[in-house]
Amino acid sequence: MLSIDIKTLFCLIFSINIFSFFTTQGQEKIIISEGTLKVAALSEEELYFGLSEGDELVFNFSEVKGKDLKEIEILEYPNGSKFFDYEQESITNKTISIINTGIYKLRLKNTALSARVCRYSLERIPADDNQKFNTTVYWKIRRDTTKYFVEEDYLVSKDTTIVSVIPNKVERVHSQTSTNGLPNRTTVQVTLPENVTSWSYYLGVGEDAEAIFQEAEDNANKRRTQLKAASKFSNGLSSFDPTGSTVLASLALNGLAEFGVPDKADNIQYWFATDYDNAQLFMNGNQFLQFEKGNGPLSYNRMDFPKKGTFYICLFNDNVMDGVDVHIRISAFTITENWGKRTIEKFQVKTWKEPYLKN
Structure with missing residues (x-):
């Protein structure tokens, strides 16, 4: 039979207590976070x-x-899963051994249509020689700049041009009692060029009005060298249609023209119909859509609308006995943009937050 004396038994009990004390101290839990x-x-x-x-x-x-x-998951940052559980209402004293010093993450995912209120605690049992390890995670801003190239359109130049749409058209409009049976109404089709910014028109009845126009044209030609400088467009005129009117070019550019008033010329009533169908309504004596009208021996104006398409000049002679010849002139100011392609350098900056420890 094994026998142990009192002294030996006392030493054995003391040794066990000392071992138990240090083991308990080594495994003391430190709260990381709870709430x-x-x-x-x-x-x-x-x-x-x-x-x-x-x-x-x-x-x-x-x-x-x-x-x-x-989902309930604990990961080693950024995506090393250490623990994962699915559809749980509670977890008790789940212990995970930590192999690597680093940042860890608790992830709680709720796919229900109502909120979940969760109590949690994260406790650390530190290694024997690392009681004061700082578990706080700090954040810093990271930026990464990437250079790339794109093709873009750019404006190379602008060509500003005066186009003579109708240099000089003489349109006969018969009287109300014309013996040939022709009507005292007529229409003239006008088609504007592309890229119109503004345009001008002139309507003059007979030779007296034409003499007034030629006088204004002569005066404008004398100042033709100043026309570009007078233009509000810094690039001036790229080209000038030699068949057109200088005075109408000035009118289209700046709204400036100098015409006298004829003493003996007959008058003409006119309207600018919006399209062919409305021009036909005019010819039939019906109501029609129009955007400009007037009545006189000599009429002119600068127009900002329309800027494209076709319209019709509708002429009506209210003279009972005499037909009239109407001189029609139209000039348009156009700006044509010339575009090219070029490669440009751009930069894209990506910004994100990155966690780190201060140990």
Whole structure:
């Protein structure tokens, strides 16, 4: 029969107590974080913390109303999963051994249509020689700049041009009692060029009005060298149609023209009909759409509308006995943009937050 004396038994009990004391001290839990998290419907919450090599992580979790949470996961940052559970309402004293010093993350995901309120605790059992490890995670802003190239359109130049749409058309408009049976109404088609900015027109009845026009044209030609300088467009004129009118070019550019008033010329009533159908309504004596009208022996104006397409000049002679010859002139100011392609350098800056530890 084995016998142990009193002294030996006392030494054995003392040794066991001392071993138990230091073991308990070595495994003392340190709270990393504890509290309550509300995970909104169809969302997730994340909590970051640091751990040291050799630590033990003890994790507890419960949903306050006993409802399941879809996903519960602890990861080693950025995506090394250390623990994952699915559709749980509570987890008790889940212990994870930490191999690597680094940043860890608690992820709680809720796929329900109502919120989940979760109590949790994260406790650390530190390695014997690392009691004061700082588990706080800090954040810094990172930026990465990437250079790339794109093709873009750019304006090379602008060509500003005076175009003679109708240099000089003489249109006969018969009287109300014309013996040939022709009507005292007529129309003239006008088609504007592309890229019109503004345009001008002149309508003059008979030779007296034409004499007034030629006098104004002569005066304008004398100042033709100043026309570009007088233009409000810094590039001046790229080209000038030699068949056109200088005085109408000035009118189209700046709204400036100098015409006298004829003493003996007959008058003409006119309208600018919007399209062919409305011109036909005019010819038939019906109501029609128009955007400009007048009545006189000599008429002119600068127009900003329309800038493209076809319209019709409608002429009406209210003279009972005499037909009239109407001189029609139209000039348009156009700006043509010349575009090219070029390669330009651009930069894209990507910004993100990156976690780090201060140990």
